Amino acid sequence: MxxxxxxGRLIDGDKSYSQISREILAPIHAKTPLWWYGALLVSxxxxxxxxxxxxxxxxxxxxxxxxxxxxxxxxxxxxxxWWIGIGHAGTAxxxxxxxLRQKWRTSINRAAEAMTVVAVFCAALFPxxxxxRPWLFFFIFPYPNTRGPLWVNxxxxxxxxxxxxxxxxxxxxxxxxxxxxxxxxxxxxxAKSKIKKAVYGFFxxxxxxxxxxxxxxxxxxxxxxxxxxxxxxxxxxxxxxxxAVSVETGWHTTIFPPYFVVGAIFSxxxxxxxxxxxxxxxxxxxxxxxxxxxxxxxRVLIFISLIMxxxxxxxxxxxxxxxxxxxxxxxFRTRLFGEYAVQFWTMFIANAVIPQLFWFKAxxxxxxxxxxxxxxxxxxxxxxxxxxxxxxxxRDYLPANWASxxxxxxxxxxxIGTLGMFLTGVLLFFxxxxxxxxxELKSVAKFDKPNNGKLKPATHE
Amino acid sequence: MSKxxxxxxxxDEATLVDAFEKIKAKGVLPVEVYTPYPVHEILEGMGxxxxxxxxxxxxxxxxxxxxxxxLTYAAVIDWPLRYGGKPFNAFPSFIVVTIxxxxxxxxxxxxxxFSARAKVFPxxxxxxxxxxxTDDKFVMVLDKESLGQNAETVQAIIKEHGVVE
Numbered sequence: 001m002x003x004x005x006x007x008g009r010l011i012d013g014d015k016s017y018s019q020i021s022r023e024i025l026a027p028i029h030a031k032t033p034l035w036w037y038g039a040l041l042v043s044x045x046x047x048x049x050x051x052x053x054x055x056x057x058x059x060x061x062x063x064x065x066x067x068x069x070x071x072x073x074x075x076x077x078x079x080x081x082w083w084i085g086i087g088h089a090g091t092a093x094x095x096x097x098x099x100l101r102q103k104w105r106t107s108i109n110r111a112a113e114a115m116t117v118v119a120v121f122c123a124a125l126f127p128x129x130x131x132x133r134p135w136l137f138f139f140i141f142p143y144p145n146t147r148g149p150l151w152v153n154x155x156x157x158x159x160x161x162x163x164x165x166x167x168x169x170x171x172x173x174x175x176x177x178x179x180x181x182x183x184x185x186x187x188x189x190x191a192k193s194k195i196k197k198a199v200y201g202f203f204x205x206x207x208x209x210x211x212x213x214x215x216x217x218x219x220x221x222x223x224x225x226x227x228x229x230x231x232x233x234x235x236x237x238x239x240x241x242x243x244a245v246s247v248e249t250g251w252h253t254t255i256f257p258p259y260f261v262v263g264a265i266f267s268x269x270x271x272x273x274x275x276x277x278x279x280x281x282x283x284x285x286x287x288x289x290x291x292x293x294x295x296x297x298x299r300v301l302i303f304i305s306l307i308m309x310x311x312x313x314x315x316x317x318x319x320x321x322x323x324x325x326x327x328x329x330x331x332f333r334t335r336l337f338g339e340y341a342v343q344f345w346t347m348f349i350a351n352a353v354i355p356q357l358f359w360f361k362a363x364x365x366x367x368x369x370x371x372x373x374x375x376x377x378x379x380x381x382x383x384x385x386x387x388x389x390x391x392x393x394x395r396d397y398l399p400a401n402w403a404s405x406x407x408x409x410x411x412x413x414x415x416i417g418t419l420g421m422f423l424t425g426v427l428l429f430f431x432x433x434x435x436x437x438x439x440e441l442k443s444v445a446k447f448d449k450p451n452n453g454k455l456k457p458a459t460h461e
Numbered sequence: 462m463s464k465x466x467x468x469x470x471x472x473d474e475a476t477l478v479d480a481f482e483k484i485k486a487k488g489v490l491p492v493e494v495y496t497p498y499p500v501h502e503i504l505e506g507m508g509x510x511x512x513x514x515x516x517x518x519x520x521x522x523x524x525x526x527x528x529x530x531x532l533t534y535a536a537v538i539d540w541p542l543r544y545g546g547k548p549f550n551a552f553p554s555f556i557v558v559t560i561x562x563x564x565x566x567x568x569x570x571x572x573x574x575f576s577a578r579a580k581v582f583p584x585x586x587x588x589x590x591x592x593x594x595t596d597d598k599f600v601m602v603l604d605k606e607s608l609g610q611n612a613e614t615v616q617a618i619i620k621e622h623g624v625v626e
Contacts, residue, residue, distance in 0.1 A: 017497060021597065149539065151539065154532050154554065154555055154558055155536075155544050160557045163561050170568070171565060171568045182498075206584075206586060206587040208595070209496055209594045211509065212493070213580075214496065214498075215579075216575050217575070219514055224568055224571065227521075227568065228564070228568075234557075234560060440498070
């Protein structure tokens with residue numbers, strides 16, 4: 001068992017339990033700051049622009065996108081994979097750190113899970129609209145129909161993907177929600193306004209904190225945590241099979257599933273950093289999300305960045321070592337030193353080189369630097385997906401099929417729209433939901449207290 | 462709150478557990494204990510057991526069998542189609558959907574079980590003995606009648622560190 005002295009304190013400032021509740025709930029009870037409205041306006045206008053572009057996509061058709069016969073997947077799948085990757089952090093944080101008994105997760109898991117739910121929503125929009133006729137979306141459900149019944153193709157990774165994404169959305173949303181029930185009860189019991197009492201009272205599902213409830217709540221978290229761990233790994237592996245089971249150069253590799261899972265956790269952790277640093281700056285959560293929390297995430301990122309670098313180099317090595325002329329051409333003549341060299345090297349430097357700056361404590365301790373690097377990682381991860389999707393499709397086995405791709409304003413607007421949707425979701429989360437898991441934080445707060453010796457060593461996993 | 466109950470209200474986990482164990486040694490079990498976060502000594506001491514984990518296992522077992530059965534029925538028996546030279550019963554590629562859909566079934570069914578067994582559901586009116594129990598108070602609820610002649614001793618134990626309300 002870790003000793004809190006060795007690991008550093010989990011919460012700063014010797015807070016009492018009621019102080020913890022009050023300070024975390026402050027943004028909900030306080031007057032909404034002006035910057036919040038400003039930010040909401042910006043994100044809603046981005047969202048609105050996205051809606052307009054979606055309208056064009058649906059009313060005119062996929063022809064308004066820059067995709068063509070050779071490069072049939074463009075920004076839509078790039079952004080889909082990117083968002084799903086970001087969405088992986090929430091569950092990775094909650095589950096892996098829960099299994100590894102990392103108590104510092106309690107300050108961050110709620111925000112990470114919120115991010116997951118919104119990011120998966122954003123992701124799901126892309127395949128939905130890429131169908132061209134989204135109102136026939138229900139064709140993908142295996143339901144008894146009048147066309148045979150003709151069932152869907154259970155051998156297709158695209159169907160696996162549909163199942164995985166829907167399951168992931170439902171599971172992460174319910175895991176997130178049930179984690180919040182005790183905190184909603186805290187708001188209900190501490191709020192002064194009647195409306196807040198009624199609204200949060202409804203959402204708290206009549207939670208009282210009795211031993212019967214806690215007993216089952218813990219069993220529930222245990223079950224959901226255990227099985228969702230499998231899901232984290234499987235969902236992005238399935239996304240990877242969308243590529244890996246095809247016979248395209250650069251996609252047809254067995255490294256893809258683990259490489260995608262690691263990449264997803266990488267971009268997700270980076271986005272978590274972006275988010276928690278914003279929370280610290282805007283809501284003065286420094287006592288709960290301490291420098292040590294940021295430090296810990298940054299150190300995890302160094303490790304994942306090394307894995308990413310290894311994966312990139314493994315791919316390049318295998319392209320050469322396999323002796324396959326197509327693979328060699330793809331990696332050396334298209335990606336490394338060809339038409340898409342800029343994208344490749346942006347990806348490589350942003351994901352495998354720049355995060356190595358986190359080795360330096362001076363970098364990890366400067367919040368603005370951590371913030372900038374976390375953004376760079378997310379840009380790098382976007383380029384990774386661009387690199388995978390576009391380069392492989394643009395250089396087919398038949399040179400007659402070779403094509404270039406550039407997005408139209410509709411695709412760009414669609415992407416900006418999902419960014420706006422994500423920001424709107426995050427802002428609403430900041431304003432209306434306790435952004436740190438209060439009850440979980442209280443359960444670890446005692447490890448910082450001096451009367452620790454009196455207690456039996458209790459674990460809260 | 463009510464005439465029939467006495468509440469022992471504590472400020473932290475250690476004093477609550479201490480009083481809980483002393484009272485239990487007198488042969489008195491509180492009706493219920495309310496805490497801001499799960500306290501394992503209390504959860505064990507109250508003697509309640511939960512079988513949610515067992516239920517989840519069986520949900521998973523039946524879901525997996527059901528889903529695999531459905532996939533086999535749909536793709537092999539009802540309307541077989543040959544995709545990419547694979548046999549009708551392309552068993553390995555059914556596994557992916559089976560795993561993910563099983564996880565989904567376990568999650569949803571376990572959530573409903575939790576909701577039903579812990580009686581936590583939308584629209585429920587909470588029975589609040591002490592409003593601080595979700596914030597910073599550790600509250601023990603004792604039934605006055607069951608105390609009998611222990612009433613005074615129990616009150617004294619509570620007063621060592623806590624407050625009687």
